[in-house]
Amino acid sequence: MSPERGGPGDDLLRLPKAELHVHLDGSLRPETMLELARGRGIVLPAKDAAGLENAMRVREAASLEEYLERFTVTLSLMQDAEAIERIAQELVVDHAAEGVRYLEVRFCPSLATEGELSSPEVVEAVLAGLDRGGAECGVVTRLIVCALRNVAAPHSLRMAELAVAYRGRGVCAFDLAGAEAGHPVHDHAEALALVQQAGLPVTLHAGEAFGPDSIREALDIGRASRIGHGTRLIEDEALLARVRNAGIVLEVCLTSNVQTRAAASYASHPLRRYFDEGVRVSLCTDNRLMSGVTLTSEYGCARDELGFSLAELTRIARTGFEAAFVAQDVRARLLDQFDAAVSR
Numbered sequence: 126m127s128p129e130r131g132g133p134g135d136d137l138l139r140l141p142k143a144e145l146h147v148h149l150d151g152s153l154r155p156e157t158m159l160e161l162a163r164g165r166g167i168v169l170p171a172k173d174a175a176g177l178e179n180a181m182r183v184r185e186a187a188s189l190e191e192y193l194e195r196f197t198v199t200l201s202l203m204q205d206a207e208a209i210e211r212i213a214q215e216l217v218v219d220h221a222a223e224g225v226r227y228l229e230v231r232f233c234p235s236l237a238t239e240g241e242l243s244s245p246e247v248v249e250a251v252l253a254g255l256d257r258g259g260a261e262c263g264v265v266t267r268l269i270v271c272a273l274r275n276v277a278a279p280h281s282l283r284m285a286e287l288a289v290a291y292r293g294r295g296v297c298a299f300d301l302a303g304a305e306a307g308h309p310v311h312d313h314a315e316a317l318a319l320v321q322q323a324g325l326p327v328t329l330h331a332g333e334a335f336g337p338d339s340i341r342e343a344l345d346i347g348r349a350s351r352i353g354h355g356t357r358l359i360e361d362e363a364l365l366a367r368v369r370n371a372g373i374v375l376e377v378c379l380t381s382n383v384q385t386r387a388a389a390s391y392a393s394h395p396l397r398r399y400f401d402e403g404v405r406v407s408l409c410t411d412n413r414l415m416s417g418v419t420l421t422s423e424y425g426c427a428r429d430e431l432g433f434s435l436a437e438l439t440r441i442a443r444t445g446f447e448a449a450f451v452a453q454d455v456r457a458r459l460l461d462q463f464d465a466a467v468s469r
């Protein structure tokens with residue numbers, strides 16, 4: 126996928142960026158999918174890269190559920206360590222090519238245990254790929270372990286235990302992903318208590334397919350310091366003020382939100398309002414394959430559709446590094462490098 130997609134221009138490509146919200150199983154290269162499928166006897170919805178890219182891409186007016194259906198295809202290719210490691214490594218390389226210096230990839234390990242692997246082996250394979258890509262490209266990488274909110278609580282507790290076990294060994298945080306409506310945060314209170322007790326940071330998908338109550342629970346029960354999306358925070362002024370005053374960072378995914386109808390259009394996306402009101406925001410891709418985006422093209426959308434200046438986008442990029450789930454010395458180094466690069 127070309128970083129130039131959407132024509133965001135060299136200044137946005139050169140801007141050092143942090144990617145805080147990208148799903149491993151939503152960000153495969155179509156060419157790699159074809160190769161993996163050939164070697165594994167798996168039939169894909171198209172026979173060439175362009176056809177596959179088109180088939181996997183979610184168009185406007187899809188529901189979140191329809192969006193999530195595409196993942197059964199990618200996950201069918203992610204059931205062995207070699208495939209997972211390759212996909213993770215390539216994701217780092219693709220991000221590096223568009224100026225990303227810090228990358229947090231998220232994934233639910235139990236989704237890759239249909240074959241030979243256990244959940245810890247899946248984590249090891251993802252980390253091996255991230256390490257390899259990071260070393261090749263000079264990108265600092267971390268893994269966020271997701272649990273699926275639409276699966277019963279014993280699952281989220283197992284994922285929380287796994288995240289804690291790999292804390293400091295590449296896993297930086299815990300997340301609840303999957304279908305949000307009808308699957309509230311409080312269903313997973315036990316898992317969240319476990320990660321809080323261990324001092325592992327929490328970011329939760331909230332306010333995407335469900336309203337402000339979901340965001341409130343993410344803060345009250347999840348103690349989330351970042352929120353995935355937060356698109357519907359706009360519906361509750363008091364909660365918006367709370368998020369701003371607490372310095373909670375929103376991981377905003379513009380194209381994904383338009384595709385799942387969390388936002389009616391780019392122009393009406395609340396990102397502009399959040400930024401103007403002092404809410405800390407970062408820009409993220411969510412799923413490079415399903416959304417047909419790069420991080421640079423998402424910055425381009427913010428500029429072209431919502432009127433963000435380069436100075437404003439530079440501030441948003443810096444917020445991404447500030448919000449990184451890393452040790453203080455690593456964050457300080459990333460911020461020093463960022464400041465040096467943008468002052469040139």
Ligand SMILES: [Zn+2]
Pocket residue numbers: 146148302330353411
């Ligand atoms: Zn997401």
